[in-house]
Amino acid sequence: MTSIQEIDTPAALIDVPRMQRNIERMQERMNTLSVRFRPHVKTAKCLPVAGAQREAGAEGITVSTLKEAEQFFEAGFSDILYAVGIVPSKLSQVLALRKRGCDLKIIVDNVETAREIGRFGKAHEDVFDVWIEIDTDGHRSGIKPEEEALLEIARVLQEAGMRMGGIMTHAGSSYDYNTPEALKAIAEQERAGAVRAAERLREAGLPCPVVSVGSTPTALSAEQLDGVTEVRAGVYVLFDLVMRNVGVCTEDDIALSVLTTVIGHQQEKGWAIVDAGWMAMSRDRGTQKQPHDFGFGQVCTEDGTLLEGYILSSANQEHGVLSHVGETDKNILERFPIGTRLRILPNHACATGAQHPEYQAILPDGTVQTWPRFYGW
Amino acid sequence: MTSIQEIDTPAALIDVPRMQRNIERMQERMNTLSVRFRPHVKTAKCLPVAGAQREAGAEGITVSTLKEAEQFFEAGFSDILYAVGIVPSKLSQVLALRKRGCDLKIIVDNVETAREIGRFGKAHEDVFDVWIEIDTDGHRSGIKPEEEALLEIARVLQEAGMRMGGIMTHAGSSYDYNTPEALKAIAEQERAGAVRAAERLREAGLPCPVVSVGSTPTALSAEQLDGVTEVRAGVYVLFDLVMRNVGVCTEDDIALSVLTTVIGHQQEKGWAIVDAGWMAMSRDRGTQKQPHDFGFGQVCTEDGTLLEGYILSSANQEHGVLSHVGETDKNILERFPIGTRLRILPNHACATGAQHPEYQAILPDGTVQTWPRFYGW
Numbered sequence: 168m169t170s171i172q173e174i175d176t177p178a179a180l181i182d183v184p185r186m187q188r189n190i191e192r193m194q195e196r197m198n199t200l201s202v203r204f205r206p207h208v209k210t211a212k213c214l215p216v217a218g219a220q221r222e223a224g225a226e227g228i229t230v231s232t233l234k235e236a237e238q239f240f241e242a243g244f245s246d247i248l249y250a251v252g253i254v255p256s257k258l259s260q261v262l263a264l265r266k267r268g269c270d271l272k273i274i275v276d277n278v279e280t281a282r283e284i285g286r287f288g289k290a291h292e293d294v295f296d297v298w299i300e301i302d303t304d305g306h307r308s309g310i311k312p313e314e315e316a317l318l319e320i321a322r323v324l325q326e327a328g329m330r331m332g333g334i335m336t337h338a339g340s341s342y343d344y345n346t347p348e349a350l351k352a353i354a355e356q357e358r359a360g361a362v363r364a365a366e367r368l369r370e371a372g373l374p375c376p377v378v379s380v381g382s383t384p385t386a387l388s389a390e391q392l393d394g395v396t397e398v399r400a401g402v403y404v405l406f407d408l409v410m411r412n413v414g415v416c417t418e419d420d421i422a423l424s425v426l427t428t429v430i431g432h433q434q435e436k437g438w439a440i441v442d443a444g445w446m447a448m449s450r451d452r453g454t455q456k457q458p459h460d461f462g463f464g465q466v467c468t469e470d471g472t473l474l475e476g477y478i479l480s481s482a483n484q485e486h487g488v489l490s491h492v493g494e495t496d497k498n499i500l501e502r503f504p505i506g507t508r509l510r511i512l513p514n515h516a517c518a519t520g521a522q523h524p525e526y527q528a529i530l531p532d533g534t535v536q537t538w539p540r541f542y543g544w
Numbered sequence: 545m546t547s548i549q550e551i552d553t554p555a556a557l558i559d560v561p562r563m564q565r566n567i568e569r570m571q572e573r574m575n576t577l578s579v580r581f582r583p584h585v586k587t588a589k590c591l592p593v594a595g596a597q598r599e600a601g602a603e604g605i606t607v608s609t610l611k612e613a614e615q616f617f618e619a620g621f622s623d624i625l626y627a628v629g630i631v632p633s634k635l636s637q638v639l640a641l642r643k644r645g646c647d648l649k650i651i652v653d654n655v656e657t658a659r660e661i662g663r664f665g666k667a668h669e670d671v672f673d674v675w676i677e678i679d680t681d682g683h684r685s686g687i688k689p690e691e692e693a694l695l696e697i698a699r700v701l702q703e704a705g706m707r708m709g710g711i712m713t714h715a716g717s718s719y720d721y722n723t724p725e726a727l728k729a730i731a732e733q734e735r736a737g738a739v740r741a742a743e744r745l746r747e748a749g750l751p752c753p754v755v756s757v758g759s760t761p762t763a764l765s766a767e768q769l770d771g772v773t774e775v776r777a778g779v780y781v782l783f784d785l786v787m788r789n790v791g792v793c794t795e796d797d798i799a800l801s802v803l804t805t806v807i808g809h810q811q812e813k814g815w816a817i818v819d820a821g822w823m824a825m826s827r828d829r830g831t832q833k834q835p836h837d838f839g840f841g842q843v844c845t846e847d848g849t850l851l852e853g854y855i856l857s858s859a860n861q862e863h864g865v866l867s868h869v870g871e872t873d874k875n876i877l878e879r880f881p882i883g884t885r886l887r888i889l890p891n892h893a894c895a896t897g898a899q900h901p902e903y904q905a906i907l908p909d910g911t912v913q914t915w916p917r918f919y920g921w
Contacts, residue, residue, distance in 0.1 A: 176633075177921060209861055231823075231862045251862050254807045254819065255883060256553075276808055279882055307863055308808050308817050339860065430631045431653055431685050440685050442631065446608075447921075450827035450895050483716065484586055484894055485608045485628050486684055505656055506632060517861055518827050521899070524920040543901040544554060544824075 168535040171469065171527075172508075176428040177447035179523035180510065181211075181538065182471065183530050185422035186404060187219065193386065193403050194223040200392045205229050205248060205379070207401030210517045212541040213526060214242050216404060229399045233260050238541045240269040248272045248379070250335065250399070252300060252308050255283040262291055272332055276300040276309045281320045285327025295329045298377065299368075301336040303360030304353065309336060312364040321373040333377025334368070336361045337399070341384035345414050345458065350388035357385050362394035387415045405516040408465060412457035418465065418473055423519060424510035425464070426527070427487065429503045437495035438488050439503040443511055445482040449518035463487060464511035471510055479511055487511070545912040548846065548904075549885075553805040554824035556900040557887065558588075558915065559848065561908050562799035563781060564596065570763065570780050571600040577769045582606050582625060582756070584778030587894045589918040590903060591619050593781060606776045610637050615918045617646040625649045625756070627712065627776070629677060629685050632660040639668055649709055653677040653686050658697045662704025672706045675754065676745075678713040680737030681730065686713060689741040698750040710754025711745070713738045714776070718761035722791050722835065727765035734762050739771035764792045782893040785842060789834035795842065795850055800896060801887035802841070803904070804864065806880045814872035815865050816880040820888055822859040826895035840864060841888035848887055856888055864888070 168174065197204040206220045209231035217228060217239065227246030230236045236247050245268065253261065253273040264271050275281050275297055288295045299320055302309030310316050321331050338357035344350050361380045368375040380392070381399035392398065405423040406416040427443035445463065454461045463479035466489055477496075481488045489503065496502065503509070513519035520526070526538040545551065574581040583597045586608035594605060594616065604623030607613045613624050622645065630638065630650040641648050652658050652674055665672045676697055679686030687693050698708050715734035721727050738757045745752040757769070758776035769775065782800040783793040804820035822840065831838045840856035843866055854873075858865045866880065873879065880886070890896035897903070903915040 175637075175921065251819065252807045252817065254805050256805060260552075277882065280808075302810075307860060307865070308810075428631050428633060430629045431657075433679075433685075440629065442628065445828075445895065446898060450829070450892075451822075452827070452829070483684060488684070505654065515827075518822065521823060544552065 170533055171426070171529060171535060174426055174527050174535060176426050176508065177443040178426045179520060179526050180424050180426050181405065181526045181528045182422045182424070183528050185420060186216065189404055189406060189420060189422060190220055190223045193400060194225065196387065197398055198224065200389065202392050202395050203397040205397050205399050206404065207231070207250070207399050208235060208239060210401040210404055211520055211526070213538050215528065215538045217244065220404065229401070232544050233257060233264070234544050235541060236264055236269065236271055240264060240267070245270045248274070248298070248335070250274060250337070252276055253280060253284065255280065255287065258284065258287045261295070262293055265293055270296070272296045272298055274298045274300045274335060275320060278316055278319050278323055281323040285323060285329055288329050289327055296332040297324050297329050298332045298379065299334045299364070301334050301361055301364045303336045303357045304338045304340040306340040312360045312367065317364060317367060318371050318373065321368055325373065331368070331374045333375050333379060333396070334361060334364045335377070335379035338380070338382050338385050341382045342409065342413060344384070345412060347388065347414065350384050350414070351390055354385035354389035358389060358392055358395055365394065383410060384413050384415050402516050405520070407516040408461045408512055408514045409453040409457065412454055412459055418512060421512045423516045424467065424471070424512050425519065426469070427509055427511060429505055429507040429509070431505065432500045434500050436490070437497060437499050438490050439499050441479070441487040441489050441509065442485065443479070443487045444485045446484050447522055448479065448482055448487065448511065448513055449515065449522050451513070451515040451518035453514040461514060464513050467510040467512060469508040469510060547910055548803070548906060548912060551803055551904050551912060553803050553885065554820040555803045556897060556903050557801050557803050558782065558903045558905045559799045559801070560905050562797060563593065566781055566783060566797060566799060567597055567600045570777065571602065573764065574775055575601065577766065579769050579772050580774040582774050582776050583781065584608070584627070584776050585612060585616060587778040587781055588897055588903070590915050592905065592915045594621065597781065606778070609921050610634060610641070611921050612918060613641055613646065613648055617641060617644070622647045625651070625675070625712070627651060627714070629653055630657065630661065632657065632664065635661065635664045638672070639670055642670055647673070649673045649675055651675045651677045651712060652697060655693055655696050655700055658700040662700060662706055665706050666704055673709040674701050674706050675709045675756065676711045676741070678711050678738055678741045680713045680734045681715045681717040683715070683717040689737045689744065694741060694744060695748050695750065698745055702750065708745070708751045710752050710756060710773070711738060711741045712754070712756035715757070715759050715762050718759045719786065719790060721761070722789060724765065724791065727761050727791070728767055731762035731766035735766060735769055735772055742771065760787060761790050761792050779893050782897070784893040785838045785889055785891045786830040786834065789831055789836055795889060798889045800893045801844065801848070801889050802896065803846070804886055804888060806882055806884040806886070808882065809877045811877050813867070814874060814876050815867050816876050818856070818864040818866050818886065819862065820856070820864045821862040823861050824899055825856065825859055825864065825888065825890055826892065826899050828890070828892040828895035830891040838891060841890050844887040844889060846885040846887060
């Protein structure tokens with residue numbers, strides 16, 4: 168398409184110059200901190216996006232499903248970390264990918280699964296590349312750096328002839344903070360915990376070549392990454408309102424938006440009704456508990472200019488309610504007549520993208536390319 | 545597949561006997577109330593589901609996007625109501641479907657769009673079948689039964705040679721109630737408002753053949769539907785935890801669930817980690833403000849037996865945290881060992897279904913059929 172005006176609504180737009188700026192900002196930071204960068208492709212699940220990250224210097228990718236691993240491997244990505252704890256029933260799918268030549272790494276955080284990996288690997292004559300998941304902030308999976316089981320897992324893997332590839336951690340709790348000081352502290356906690364786990368392994372004579380950390384807030388806040396070999400981050404590539412509230416981007420960095428059309432009004436309530444409901448925005452209300460609640464999204468003009476104070480205040484499946492925060496806008500009908508096209512910035516880029524079969528990528532010259540995305544498992 | 549044990553996780557399951565029971569319950573109710581029934585297919589977006597509804601006696605379907613209209617028309621459904629206020633930019637897509645033989649009806653709630661429909665219809669020599677959207681509970685779109693604009697819209701359409709097909713309303717606020725008395729009252733308010741709007745049109749000498757109302761709670765609560773010609777409802781076909789809290793179904797009626805596998809634990813916190821995160825469940829937290837908050841879903845065994853008190857208490861993209869409400873379960877690891885397969889009942893069937901490319905339908909004999917679903921716009 169030659170311009171944004173030709174896109175049917177609702178549609179997910181990627182502002183490519185903004186995306187490119189986000190990619191360069193992160194890669195430069197990683198270069199300065201002397202670590203490799205392995206982007207998490209679950210945010211966009213989109214080949215041109217991952218291609219731009221690789222072009223800028225990223226090495227390898229991180230995935231959240233084996234479907235992503237399959238799709239990206241078929242598209243030429245080979246160094247892939249599957250960053251969800253492996254379960255024995257998924258090992259045959261992992262094996263099939265590895266037999267095809269995919270350098271797929273898996274993660275584990277318990278002895279029982281480590282034993283199963285060893286048994287399965289031996290039985291099928293594969294040396295799985297296994298990383299141990301470390302819990303550095305108590306928010307989800309992983310074992311703590313000081314736990315005895317850390318060494319036991321590594322020994323079980325090594326004795327079964329598997330490759331102890333390293334350790335990885337994800338400080339997901341970094342999303343809960345919003346000051347530079349707090350973010351620096353959680354980044355340092357993530358780094359220190361990961362490095363400590365690696366040291367314990369090495370002191371016990373066990374190998375730990377990779378020390379992998381990351382989340383968008385910590386990757387953008389860490390002051391030093393001594394002992395870390397690689398960083399992972401996902402949402403930074405598009406950013407969103409949650410990250411704006413965390414303080415690691417501004418609205419002007421958000422590269423994902425949903426294009427929508429005004430389809431009606433409730434004049435006395437100050438509502439414009441738009442054709443982007445939760446099916447287009449997702450049900451994510453990530454800014455609800457943050458200092459600035461954007462409802463289901465921040466309203467912008469079709470060309471991306473922020474309309475301060477106007478948000479999607481509620482959403483049904485295919486209807487969004489656009490209103491002014493605070494005082495009712497009695498001129499809503501004149502301000503946004505039927506047919507007006509607007510962009511809505513999302514709370515959470517990973518969730519909003521997942522609602523769409525494809526992105527409409529707005530290139531620097533204003534022309535539009537359709538970029539498909541994967542979904543399902 | 546021959547059984548549920550062969551399904552990879554996460555996956556969306558439909559319990560077909562439950563679905564069939566839900567379909568029959570609603571259709572029998574509609575037959576008793578002497579109204580036609582036009583199911584809203586946005587919940588499942590799935591041909592076998594709509595086929596079962598038609599088989600039971602449904603006449604026509606309701607859709608939430610023109611993509612659904614296209615897909616269902618190609619599969620042999622012709623009488624289709626597009627129940628989102630039409631916007632002039634979408635008229636050419638409507639026209640194309642009608643020229644192919646689709647009996648597609650559109651809705652409008654303002655004079656300006658009615659004029660555009662008239663102009664476009666005349667210019668392209670089509671008599672659009674247009675229904676006026678009525679607002680009977682103030683929750684979203686539509687004009688109020690007593691508004692002057694009601695007659696003006698109908699006159700504009702008639703003067704332009706369009707077909708005034710009727711009026712329609714949707715008491716979406718019925719989701720906010722949870723007693724039979726309140727639901728009966730909102731159902732009567734929906735009925736009375738719709739009938740009043742139809743009467744005003746007829747008194748002014750304007751035609752109004754169809755009087756269409758509906759939402760799952762009101763359809764299941766209305767005591768009488770005098771003056772109504774058809775009812776619409778969507779989520780009743782699968783039901784969900786929000787509807788359980790509204791009081792129109794029990795957990796045993798919920799036909800949609802997400803199959804998941806335990807991948808790890810945080811023993812001292814009483815957590816089991818499963819491979820169904822918000823990508824599989826959706827970000828919908830519809831029960832959050834209801835009397836019984838189910839987190840991201842209610843946990844059941846693989847065969848569907850309810851595990852009282854166990855819910856998905858939080859969710860990341862591909863990780864769900866399963867825990868006991870109230871007292872921490874210190875035996876979580878023994879209760880749900882790694883590899884345990886569970887079903888999770890969702891908050892909102894429309895939102896959870898939308899996360900999946902397909903359903904795994906569990907037939908009465910326990911065998912499994914894959915039922916694809918549509919998505920996108």
